[in-house]
Amino acid sequence: MNLLTRTCAAVPPLDQAAAAAVQRRLDAKTKPRGSLGRLEALACSLGAIQATDAPDVASKAVVVLAADHGVAEEGVSAYPQEVTAQMVANCAAGGAGISVLARHAGARLVIADLGVKAPLPGVPGVRDLRVGPGTRNLARGPAMTREEAVRCLEAGIGLALELAGEGIQVIALGEVGIGNTTSASALVAACTGLAPEAVTGRGTGLDDVGLQRKVEVIRRALHVNRPSPEDPLGTLAALGGFEIAGLAGVVLGAASRRIPVVMDGLIASAAALAAVRLAPLAAGCLVPSHCSVEAGHAAILRELEKPPLFDLGLRLGEGTGAALALHLLEAAVRLLREMATFADAGVSDSGR
Amino acid sequence: MNLLTRTCAAVPPLDQAAAAAVQRRLDAKTKPRGSLGRLEALACSLGAIQATDAPDVASKAVVVLAADHGVAEEGVSAYPQEVTAQMVANCAAGGAGISVLARHAGARLVIADLGVKAPLPGVPGVRDLRVGPGTRNLARGPAMTREEAVRCLEAGIGLALELAGEGIQVIALGEVGIGNTTSASALVAACTGLAPEAVTGRGTGLDDVGLQRKVEVIRRALHVNRPSPEDPLGTLAALGGFEIAGLAGVVLGAASRRIPVVMDGLIASAAALAAVRLAPLAAGCLVPSHCSVEAGHAAILRELEKPPLFDLGLRLGEGTGAALALHLLEAAVRLLREMATFADAGVSDSGR
Numbered sequence: 001m002n003l004l005t006r007t008c009a010a011v012p013p014l015d016q017a018a019a020a021a022v023q024r025r026l027d028a029k030t031k032p033r034g035s036l037g038r039l040e041a042l043a044c045s046l047g048a049i050q051a052t053d054a055p056d057v058a059s060k061a062v063v064v065l066a067a068d069h070g071v072a073e074e075g076v077s078a079y080p081q082e083v084t085a086q087m088v089a090n091c092a093a094g095g096a097g098i099s100v101l102a103r104h105a106g107a108r109l110v111i112a113d114l115g116v117k118a119p120l121p122g123v124p125g126v127r128d129l130r131v132g133p134g135t136r137n138l139a140r141g142p143a144m145t146r147e148e149a150v151r152c153l154e155a156g157i158g159l160a161l162e163l164a165g166e167g168i169q170v171i172a173l174g175e176v177g178i179g180n181t182t183s184a185s186a187l188v189a190a191c192t193g194l195a196p197e198a199v200t201g202r203g204t205g206l207d208d209v210g211l212q213r214k215v216e217v218i219r220r221a222l223h224v225n226r227p228s229p230e231d232p233l234g235t236l237a238a239l240g241g242f243e244i245a246g247l248a249g250v251v252l253g254a255a256s257r258r259i260p261v262v263m264d265g266l267i268a269s270a271a272a273l274a275a276v277r278l279a280p281l282a283a284g285c286l287v288p289s290h291c292s293v294e295a296g297h298a299a300i301l302r303e304l305e306k307p308p309l310f311d312l313g314l315r316l317g318e319g320t321g322a323a324l325a326l327h328l329l330e331a332a333v334r335l336l337r338e339m340a341t342f343a344d345a346g347v348s349d350s351g352r
Numbered sequence: 353m354n355l356l357t358r359t360c361a362a363v364p365p366l367d368q369a370a371a372a373a374v375q376r377r378l379d380a381k382t383k384p385r386g387s388l389g390r391l392e393a394l395a396c397s398l399g400a401i402q403a404t405d406a407p408d409v410a411s412k413a414v415v416v417l418a419a420d421h422g423v424a425e426e427g428v429s430a431y432p433q434e435v436t437a438q439m440v441a442n443c444a445a446g447g448a449g450i451s452v453l454a455r456h457a458g459a460r461l462v463i464a465d466l467g468v469k470a471p472l473p474g475v476p477g478v479r480d481l482r483v484g485p486g487t488r489n490l491a492r493g494p495a496m497t498r499e500e501a502v503r504c505l506e507a508g509i510g511l512a513l514e515l516a517g518e519g520i521q522v523i524a525l526g527e528v529g530i531g532n533t534t535s536a537s538a539l540v541a542a543c544t545g546l547a548p549e550a551v552t553g554r555g556t557g558l559d560d561v562g563l564q565r566k567v568e569v570i571r572r573a574l575h576v577n578r579p580s581p582e583d584p585l586g587t588l589a590a591l592g593g594f595e596i597a598g599l600a601g602v603v604l605g606a607a608s609r610r611i612p613v614v615m616d617g618l619i620a621s622a623a624a625l626a627a628v629r630l631a632p633l634a635a636g637c638l639v640p641s642h643c644s645v646e647a648g649h650a651a652i653l654r655e656l657e658k659p660p661l662f663d664l665g666l667r668l669g670e671g672t673g674a675a676l677a678l679h680l681l682e683a684a685v686r687l688l689r690e691m692a693t694f695a696d697a698g699v700s701d702s703g704r
Contacts, residue, residue, distance in 0.1 A: 030442050031449055032430065032556040036672070037645070037665025078384065078702040086699040090382050095692025097383055103690075104683050204384040205702060293389070310662035312680075313389025320388070327456075327679040328664075334456050340447025347438040350430040350557060 003154045004249075008279035010256040014048040021053035022046075022336060029339040030347045038309065042287070042332040049260045049285050050169075054337065057170040057260065057329050060107035061163050062319050063250050064091055064098055065156070066126075067115040067242035068134030069179030070143065071221075076182040076214045078205040084178045085116045091176065091318070092125040098174050098318035105326040107172065112159065114152055114242035129155040131242050138186060138221045142238040149237035149245050153278075156249020157256075164257040171254050171261050172289075172326055173268035174319020175243045178204075181294060181317075184270035186218045186239040188296040190227040191273050192303050199296035201266070201315075232277035240274065247271035248278065255282040262329065264322035265292035265314065269300040276304065289325030290314055355506045356601075360631035362608040366400040373405035374398075374688060381691040382699045390661065394639070394684040401612045401637050402521075406689065409522040409612065409681050412459035413515050414671050415602055416443055416450055417508070418478075419594035420469040420486030421531030422495065423573075428534040428566045430557040436530045437468045443528065443670070444477040450526050450670035457678040459524065464511065466504055466594035481507040483594050490538060490573045494590040501589035501597050505630075508601020509608075516609040523606050523613050524641075524678055525620035526671020527595045530556075533646060533669075536622035538570045538591040540648040542579040543625050544655050551648035553618070553667075584629035592626065599623035600630065607634040614681065616674035617644035617666065621652040628656065641677030642666055 022044045027033050034040060046055035066088045072081045090096045091111050094103075102109040112127040113120055117134045120126055131151050135143035144152075163171060177183075181203035188199045196218040202211055225238035236245055248271045254261045255275070263269045263286055276283045283304060291298055291308035293315040301308055309328055314321050342349045374396045379385050386392060398407035418440045424433045442448045443463050446455075454461040464479040465472055469486045472478055483503050487495035496504075515523060529535075533555035540551045548570040554563055577590035588597055600623045606613045607627075615621045615638055628635045635656060643650055643660035645667040653660055661680055666673050694701045 030447060031668050035668040036449065037667065039664060080700050083700050090692055090697040090699055095382060095697050097388065097687060097691055100686050100690045101683060104686050309664065312391060312661065316383050316387040324683060331453060331456050331676060334452050335449060338452045339449055340442055345442040345447050347442055348432050348435050
């Protein structure tokens with residue numbers, strides 16, 4: 001049995017008893033019951049994922065996977081393709097948005113090259129997990145072979161298992177890849193049955209003509225590849241990107257080790273959805289962060305029944321929204337761990 | 353000229369040139385223009401408040417003011433009045449929600465007693481700014497005299513000026529006071545002209561009968577006190593609480609020193625609105641945080657034209673939502689300060 005099959009089979013269900021135990025602990029804290037709103041639900045979710053009434057997310061990682069996309073040749077991005085490699089270098093050098101927000105979150109930033117067009121040998125801090133020099137153009141046929149998809153998934157699984165072994169307690173998903181909103185929107189359309197125009201946005205900043213072209217490209221991709229809901233691996237291979245398949249692997253690996261995974265925007269969330277199609281129980285480990293401007297993102301969050309924690313109109317990707325959410329996850333956990341109970345603090349309860 | 357009058361007169365307008373300079377700096381960063389959404393607007397606001405293209409909020413304080421409310425005798429809270437003093441002690445001991453979230457934000461927690469019913473001599477870490485043993489019942493007449501309101505306002509101003517002198521760069525507002533959602537809702541109704549039932553919520557957890565009683569109490573308070581929009585000080589005295597007037601003073605003091613003030617939920621925001629009625633330019637320094645469950649809170653945020661940054665269904669007060677927002681303010685500032693530009697990082701711009 002290969003690593004992918006083994007990992008999918010190893011994803012455990014949520015521990016609902018742990019979630020209930022977290023809620024009981026929260027109800028004894030010096031506050032009106034339920035008054036911490038979604039932070040209470042978040043603490044319960046983290047307890048259910050980690051199977052404990054004392055979840056912990058102090059040790060945090062942001063995993064940013066990068067790759068290029070053959071579909072970029074269709075003119076679906078406002079930026080030229082070489083920006084992928086440049087932005088990977090920028091991430092590693094500490095100057096990208098995610099570099100700043102990972103530092104701000106106190107999270108380790110793990111960057112890996114799953115298949116940027118030009119290799120990045122000279123950039124320290126970028127792991128080489130290359131599957132090839134970018135995908136093929138998904139508007140003309142499958143973006144990758146099934147074997148390539150499995151290699152990406154297993155690279156992501158390996159990364160997650162390694163981080164688990166190092167004591168990482170929560171993983172935020174991020175990505176860099178010019179053209180990857182096209183790939184992600186195509187995947188969302190295929191996985192949800194929604195029309196391309198309902199799940200396609202302006203990415204890094206397309207104008208109306210560019211947006212229309214992007215929708216047409218996705219329509220062609222669906223027509224050419226005919227993805228089937230019964231074949232999630234084939235769908236991911238046909239429409240995904242190396243970094244998207246890699247992130248799906250990170251989700252599966254993390255889920256198999258009871259590690260919560262924070263989704264970012266459209267691309268990271270499309271990867272999460274692809275992972276859930278491969279192993280439905282993996283949905284349990286997914287924690288939403290923001291709702292991005294990209295139309296397809298809200299569609300994924302609805303499909304996964306994971307309403308976003310906040311909406312700041314972000315559309316940068318890279319894991320920036322997920323990194324911001326880490327503060328909220330940690331807040332939920334710290335409130336659970338550090339607040340006094342009515343009994344401890346000698347505070348009169350309302351008796352309810 | 354007394355401290356209150358002097359401070360109101362000293363509130364400067366926003367520096368719009370600084371805001372524009374911040375936006376220009378953001379536009380040069382390695383990201384699609386505008387892709388950081390509200391974080392960009394937040395950075396611009398902070399620049400406008402601090403009158404610089406390099407705003408800084410690394411040095412943070414959460415100011416929690418506490419007092420008791422005569423209106424508690426009307427049975428408007430799910431908790432007994434002694435809980436105010438107990439919760440102040442809990443805050444100071446580090447076990448309250450705000451204690452945890454101030455630590456999590458890396459903010460200094462400043463707690464002051466503006467008039468808890470029973471004095472708190474034995475609690476270290478609580479400043480004595482007592483104006484009296486709680487307000488009078490606002491349903492039967494003014495909650496305090498105009499002189500008491502001025503004393504509270506000036507206590508808050510003094511606190512803000514002291515923090516400014518110590519280098520604090522942003523202040524989050526918090527409060528503790530059984531009965532204070534009734535006072536705050538009455539203030540909101542008086543300041544906005546909205547009907548009591550439109551701005552009144554369940555506070556710490558009233559049932560339907562309790563909520564109806566609370567609305568009736570507020571209606572009586574407005575009838576008995578007849579607050580006038582032309583007399584903001586009289587309105588605050590009639591319907592406010594010592595801690596609410598104190599927080600209004602903190603807003604005025606901070607605004608006079610160009611220090612951003614993060615509003616919390618209903619009560620802190622009602623205090624902010626009262627401050628704006630005394631000195632309209634003080635609105636410039638106000639930064640929203642969350643939208644609480646309390647109906648009156650959304651009304652204030654609409655009135656101040658400060659849409660919330662997030663909505664997590666919080667209804668704890670104490671400054672918990674404001675403390676959580678500090679992470680976002682700091683994120684906005686750090687992105688501005690630490691992200692590389694296209695030129696620095698050698699990344700190709702889209703040419704837009």
